[in-house]
Amino acid sequence: MTKSTQFRQLHCAFDSVHTEFNKQIETARQRLSPSLLDEYYDGVEFFAKIGQGPSISITFVSMMYWVGEHFGEGSIKKITDFSYQTITRSPNKDFLVDFLLSFMEVINHAKADELDEYLAFIDYHLAKTTYSVHGIHVTHSSPSFKALLSKIGMILGRLDYKGAYAWVDYGLRYFKRHPDQQEAFFSLSTSDSRAVFQRQRKGLLFVDVERQLYLLQKSLWGKDYVYASYSSDFERLQFFRPYIKDGTIRLPDVYNELNGVSPLRRYLALISHLIAHQQFTKAVIADNLSPHQRLFAEVFEDARVEYLSAKRYPGLTSIWRNLMPELDEFDCDETKQSGVKHRASILSRALIDDNHPYKNADILDYAARFKALMIGKENTSTEDSLALGISFLAKTKKASDSLADLYFDNTEASYRDDNRMMWRFIEREDEGEKLFIAELYNDMEPVAVEAIPPRYYDEWDFFHKSYKPDWVSVYERLHSHSDPSKIDELLARHANLVKQLKRVLDLLKPQNKKRLRYQEEGAELDLDIALRSVIDFKNGSQPDTRINSDFEHDSRSVSVLLLLDLSESLNDIVPGTNRSILELLQEAVSLLGWAVEQLGDNFAIAGFNSDTRERVMYYHIKGYSEHWDDTVKSRLADLKAEYSTRMGAAIRHGAHYLDLQQSDKKLMLILTDGEPSDIDVPNSKVLIKDTHKAVQECQQKGMYPYCISLDNKADSYISDIFGSHYSVIDRIESLPKELPKLFMSLTK
């Protein structure tokens, strides 16, 4: 290409475009190759001619040389063609400027060879969200395109393309026909959208390594800190740093690989640093110190605790070192910018990395002083760090330190905490801290009245064969209580049945095969003993005739959860009696509770009902460690029936606890009088399928879910949920008698 192209005249009718063009063309010439420059010219001229006014060309002029430089040859033409074909010739043409502007973010996150992939992604979203009411033309603009573009940086930064498509698909699946909700979803402003987004994150999610991290702190330091993760994605917490407080470690919910350090190692670096502080840092009074003094004291303190910790675990040093930002000594011009952060970061590196590249005399001097202190002094303390920090600052202080323009790039080591345990303020905490905490609470969902926050469970969407993440909120509460004597009366009424049961119970001692030797009769001959008897016989003494061996079952190891459906329909009166299903249920559960107590099995009772997915109540009636006593009876006496039956969520929550029990057999008995349903789900099939899925999840975890249904129309759906693991009790009056029997036959 030639000089002529380089300096060719722009053909365009808009003066405003020429003005902008003249401003930008010099930069464009520097940044673009001749052929790209050609594409650039063509694009500007083209968009001035399509009858959409000058604004597209102006945006194009100011954006595209960046984009061309990033994506390379052919890219500007590709974008021009794409914009024309896909956007200007569709109802979305108003968004073209937004689309072009979004490249400012895109070039930060997309790699040079990913342009095609990105355009395909945009095309996919547009094609799916732009639709026609009457089916002939594409007539309505995409309600969510602009929202998507506004979050494009975050999407490309946090998700890979597979995750991004999954997220888009989810939004389309549920909000295709709701423009407002669709927009809300794609602007990441709903909690559902964020939940789906989080599941698609690239990198290692904290939840996936939680157990390993717990085991690590336990094995390396013998500590029992609780972890609580925070999400740094949703802006407000962007500058949040990990910390440890009241036995809880707050840490990011996801880590990507950094400088060749795997995410798990990054978590380890973080935890080990925090625990090192916990072991070696003693808070000092901070009121009289300036923020800069504190900053440098923290640098020395961080290095000190790491040094001490690495004495025991030298392998940690290399992880920490790799996570330290690598700054060039001369990156920061301290005549124009405040270089405190830069200096602190360089010092940090010099203190923990013996092979650091820095030559600055002060840095070298203080690194040597630090080393001498750590080697020379037996018990160093936080005060030593403080002294070093203050003296370092005094030595290196510059006038520019207090400039507003702070050098900040890449000065933070991600694994280091906010060092809050190092400082003690005698006067009130400063306000910054408080604002911060307030922000933290803002991020949580407002929950009225409820004390314990809900647990979220996924729900199976059978239409789309996928889970809706964190869809259902389950609140667990202790059931209210009343007079326990009511239960005793119920038991007294069934005195005969109790006696019968007792006889059956005595016979129940199953499981664990155990060999029985010395049997007169048995499954096989016990050769050892038979031989011995022969010898005795020959010897003239009385032979033992118990020469067979047999097997028996020994020791029960069963955990049982009885899950009661406490929905409104339980208040129905049973035909032919004057009692409600609820009363019969109380009787039955009382008998069963008493019977299981006799057996000594690990047994819990819980009830559930639901009022939409936002509020599934899970009532604790008897815990595994509680005995069948007045407290439990009083809760059982106060059972109430209300709302609906969202069974899947309750099963998942119950399974969560049952899974923690340490027994060979885990039985979940679900007692219900109807099919799963809830008022926010019009199609009952959805919840039936979800419950079926929940049952499968239980089975995969080695539990045995079993349903006892009081609904004599249950045949139409119950086998879809529980397979063959169910019984239908047609005569509800017989429930008190049947339930314990059923239980025993199940656990025999």
Next chain:
Amino acid sequence: MGNFDINQFKVRELPFYQAQSNEVELYTAAYQSRLPVMIKGPTGCGKSRFIEHMAHQLDKPIITVSCNEDITASDLIGRFLLDANGTRWVDGPLTLAARHGAICYLDEVVEARQDTMVVIHSLTDHRRELMLDKKGELLKAHPDFQLVISYNPGYQSLMKDLKQSTKQRFVAMDFDFASEELETIIVTQESGVDQDIAAKLVQFANTTRALVGHGLDEGASTRLLNYAGTLIVGGVDVRDACQMAMVKPITDDAEVRETMQTSIEAIFG
């Protein structure tokens, strides 16, 4: 039976044993009065080694019985066997020890069924005698005879425990893994690995012991530490030796294994 040589049960070479505290003196005192001794402690902490060591020190033969569920009273006492001329009585290990004056060591005693252990009762109180009912003999124990039992209280289930009437016939000694310094000495001595590595191996063993109840039933024992040390002396890389001797034998849980791998990296750098 006259030509039976009890001395074959003597321990010929002094087994290495590093005393952790005053257990040698305590045991010696118990032996002076021939009190029955019960030794409790986790797997591989040196219970059996200690008894052998003491037997050598006291110059007494030792007869060891590893107990299991199927062991019967006659397995301990003895029985008639068939031979060419009809039948012949053979002493069991307990009878042998009582007759000839050895230390009888019942290892992992709770593995045996409780009613089997009742046979030792008459030997472990003032009577010091054993009724051989089939043979029609009342055996008075030799003055040098002593009974020692060992078991691991952490590992067995609730079902497996000694009867109170059995427990209350013994004086007891608690064993545990040695302190870091001592265990380092033990590993250095036993495997020949150099002291720095031994110290780190011990440190790693302690990280596994901290996981007991959190995915591990028992941490790596001193015995496994010695194995690891031996492998290292034999030229195996430290990390591989730890994996082979101290991680893979004790757990199959992938997450626990990865945790341990990370601990190894943290410790060995």
